[in-house]
Amino acid sequence: MARFDAVVFDLDDTLCTQTQSGSEIYYGAFREAGIDSFGTPADLWGALVGSPDPVDDVGYLAAGFTTVAAQYGQTPIDAEALADGFLSVVDHSAVTFLPDAKHVLKTVSESFSIGLLTNGPYRRQAQKIAALNIESAFEAIVYAGDLPRQKPNREPFDRVLDTLGSTPSRTMYVGNSLRHDVAGAQGVGMTAVWYTPTGADPAPYEPEYIIESLAELLSVVSR
Template identity: 40%
Template sequence: MTETIETVCFDLDDTLCTYSRGGDEVLAAAFDRAGVSQCWDIDAYYDRYRDYLEDSTDIRDLRRRCFGDLTVAAGEDRSIGEAVADAFAEVRAQESVEPLPGARRVVDQLGEEYRLGLITNGPPGMQQTKLEAIGLADRFETVVCAGYDAAAKPSAEPFDLALERLESTPDRAVYVGNSLASDVAGASAAGLRSVWIPATDSVPEQPTPAPEHTLESLEELVTPPW
């Protein structure tokens, strides 16, 4: 028998909010600002950044480590990668964080019926700033910054920690996110039901791992599928 859902947890980046410019545009601008030719793309960073979460002191340190390694792997000097990381931070600081359509409405509506949590990969200070920017800083009973409060997603650890704080259990919880590799895989590892909202139009016919529910937009959550 399926247990009744009592807890809903969300991812943050590209699930509830997004930057006004994509990471690929910001990275290209950072290489240009640093005065060097681009030698790797944003997907390389996205594929590697989780490896640096536990050992980095903050997001600036993480980017300098990761960008440095990626640049060395591309056959260039580490100092170039570090300069690009600093330029990336400068360009990003000029960007605005925007809520995705329906974010506030969905969170407010679900908050009337369910206990809410946030489980996000990223530094606490940076993620809190994003929540404040989109008007959702006080909507979640707990915020777990995976990679800092617990191991990074897709480890089950941050999900376990959030449910412990919310006094809930995996069979009574659902997780909403945009990433198969981090969100759906992590929720599955921890035993939560998953709602996948792809951030792009390129969706595989048989996503792996398979989410319990796939939605086209966050706004569809006004009518929960569980």
């Protein structure tokens, strides 16, 4: 008998990646806000602390723009206008499958129940799912950004397990984040598969499986 009944996937940087360039979004934010640009996209990415706040996108981005403005002597600055501009420029439907993702989803769904658990809210993530045309592939989709707590807290994991009707010990979770995906899945007793195309070292985390390509997942689920 197969060891697993269900496989749950993360979305961003596990199944898909954004095709819109960081430069287009960054400089577009200044254009939309009517502010002369300064700094670089890398400055903003470095200034953003932690993971995106699924509840307060504007506050999260404004804090980053405030930091960049200080670094370039551009204070005071309307950081909220830049954050609003950033969000208006982003096209959440501009995504594409990562290598082997589409094939792996189809193959895994032939033998297992599959679910999707993403930390983003519905308003953002549903656009990506629609663009990829994969909604029908999943028996359960949980948008943790719309819940009181996101990954790695156990609430979203419990939610997807309940919807799938699967137990933690019979469910595998596949994701690219050690903190959110691996730690969160293991925290509820699921088997964690860490997807790392760069072959990075997971220490101090200890995922049960490490794959450098999604195609490797097919051999993992068959064990």
